Amino acid sequence: MVGPGLLSGAVAGTIFASPSAEQVRTGIATRVDREKGVLVVVMNYTGDVLSFGMAVEKAKAAGTDVQMVVVGDDVGVGRAKGGKVGRRGIAGTVLVLKIAGALAAAGRSLEEVAKVARLTADNLVSVGASLEHVHVPGRAVSQEDSLKAGEVEIGMGIHNEVGSSRAELDLPELVGRMLAQLLDQNDKDRAFVNVNSNEVVLLVNNLGGVSALELGAITDEVVTQLSKSYNIQPVRILSGTYMTSLNGLGFSITLLNVVNTDIGGPSMIELLDAPSEVTGWAAPIQKTTWEAKNTAVRTDTVKENQEIKPSGLTVDVSGASTALTTGLKKVIAAEPEITRYDTVVGDGDCGIGLKRGAEVTEIPLL
Template identity: 45%
Template sequence: MPSEKHWNYEKDIVRSSINGVCLANPFLKYIEAERVVYNSKPSENKVTLVSGGGAGHEPLHLGFVGDGLLDVAVSGSIFASPSVKQILAGVNSKPSKKGTIIIVKNYTGDILHFGLAAERAKSQGTNAEMLIVQDDVSVGRTKNGMVGRRGLSGTSLVHKIVGAKAALDNGAASLDEVHALGQKVIENLVTIGASLDRVTVPSSKADHEKGEEDKSDEEEEQIDELGKDEIEIGMGIHNEHGIKRVNPIPTAEQLVETLLKYLLDPNDKERYYVPYEKDDEFVLMVNNLGATSNLELYAIQSIVTEKLASLYKLKPVRIYTGSFTTSLDGPGFSITMLNVTRAGGKEVLRCLDLPTTALAWNSGVTTDQWSQLGSHIITEPPVISTASSDVKFNPATVEAILKEGCKKVLEVEPKVTMYDTVAGDGDCGETLASGAHSITKALQEKKLDTKDAVKMFDEMGDLIESAMGGTSGGLYSIFISSMGTYLKKQEETRGGFTVSEKDFADTVAAGLAGLQKYTRARVGGRTLMDALIPFVETFKDTCDVSKAAEAAQKGADSTRKLAAKFGRASYVGEDEFKRFDSEGGIPDPGAIGLAALLGGFVAGYKSV
């Protein structure tokens, strides 16, 4: 069982930990302001790799920065995604002529923030692609159909293989080649874990003074402690519930047999993600979730290897055992298997065997190299440039549109808040109002370039993400940034131009396409997409903004009759909604707020 006691820290524990990692590897540089760590060795002639996520999974991600592995890692607070600003600082700390691959685990907060950073980076001229790691098998296909599998310890293998691919042969591989191998590896990964109990989160004096910690959709979930003679199978790396509790605690041999069945049983159609033939080669990783002793971990690895041979006639060609992707002091372990034959065969093994200076894998640092290097502290983060273009808006029209849209959002905020108090966590209205206030203030202070269309979208994306935060801020910002990216590409082929109504219809369609890469929500899912998609499609088909706004409102109203499939509303009991039967049901708060915003935009446009 985990101890509820932790050491006390006067300073931020995450920043102190990052500094400690850098002190242990002389090649690492640390941008303190943004919690970014990067390999100081030159890499501009190879594809660069950026990864990151919440703290608490060490040595992931910082421990994987080094030669032949990650170039950059970005850390959020404990179990919370880093901000877009941090991620962009990471991308800009190691620019590459060949492009950048951003690796992220499949969690909502991480995908939105890293996805928005990728879109912002692309709009600013960086050739960037994302790899989303999904290897969990505990939740079956039916239940995870909308969101996909969670990213677990298979992330460590993805880092190692993709990092080596980018470094081999003096960085000869192209962005597409590195990305393709990474995707193939992800498609052939499976992981499941088991734990004796939940994790406990350490804190610092600064945390107590602040009174609260950063939050994310996947942050630590307070769950019932397990009984003294009980374990849980499938618990996630953010303290999420598992899929099954077992009492009494089975023997390690019995437990391993159960876990391997989740990974390899071809009769389990819900979880048989990676088919295999008798001659296929596998890599095995037995990962410590944080508080399993090395004595036990290697014993478990031995049992896993024995059971693979006796039950499945499989002998791993590589075995990795240790702490790779942890969950703070989680008293458990996970088993990851990679079908090497299907993922790339000898190329994958060559990548796994490439030496690296990254602390989490191994170290090839010599005494001479230690003595040649100075301080790893970087006091000034890199400057992130703002995109600009010769694509023009009419400033008066843009200002009228934005002002009226913000006005309508503020008018509807009390109603949105009321709806969200029942259907969500009560902050949707306040979040939208924060975005509206930030835009209004920026217009008043002349901090939005309403003439340069690409620059305005770049500035507004940053503004909205900072002001709103959370999932809503990420969704809006990705949509906005994708529109800027589209107009920048248009300029490359057309040269400078003034945005027409037809151009803008195409631009919002591109914004929607960009957003849909990072969320599976569609019409009927009871989200803001029920308003956004009808608006975009109607505007694209008719070039009539009034009809588009009407379609958005109709779509938002239709959510009164829909069951929630995404977010916190999907967990609320139906009885909570009955008091809104007299008005036709309770709508999705985000959809109502967006419809009001779009209606305001149209009113502002018509007033000019």
């Protein structure tokens, strides 16, 4: 997410590992414009906080004006287990980066950008869920932590960190449980933010292995339950692949409780809406756009009670039914072979398509 309106630079370690303090220091000292100061945004993981923290101190000692913001938005691990380490940083960090990046691009001071970034981080809650732990290339595959078929792990971190629970749930049940962890103020272990603003931003993030079709269905379910169960209608909806866990078979839900930035504008919503062509960023969907209904209508008229003229043809219903039923049964029986050939020369769906059509057609004839 490096580019206009977002980040000026990013420092990465190996897969699921933090970069060294020297890598980060070099990035601050030689890879970004330091004239107005540098804001370093770090996700709350021990290695990252240590490496980036040391680099920031070295940069300050060298005379660079640097501030660091640590983002911990995950409610998957509650206060009891989180202890002094606190919440992990997951997809909600993307909203901090976008808001801070847009404000910096507008020419605001480092102090203002850091203040709004911290304010955004303090008003975020996120939780993820996945059907399986991801496999890091080059490492042995462990079967110890594998999930059973149909089982989902709630609260799983983006680096394969253990979640809070496992269960066999359908999508509505899963979304309901995730939203409860985000919004239930009676859950003192996880009630980190009271989402009570008139403006709430929703981010549904693909962990890497969810199709666009599935993510659309997930987003629709989340929006529906937010409205019905919590009377929350997000003013902005972001749905897409923003922060992955390689090819993780899951998604995360983030809610931003929009508050006044107290810097005389722009607002958090305006900063999210600010244009950015950075790879990995997709613009938010406005509430009015999401709720808009298709108002297109047909203008041509259909004549009712049209006279149906007899064709004069006669049909042996019994014979036709027998012949058609026999043919349909042969189509059903041939499905495996048709599928095999279509897999070689096509996309493998011809056989099952014919079989389904034959099964539906056959029912009323038998």
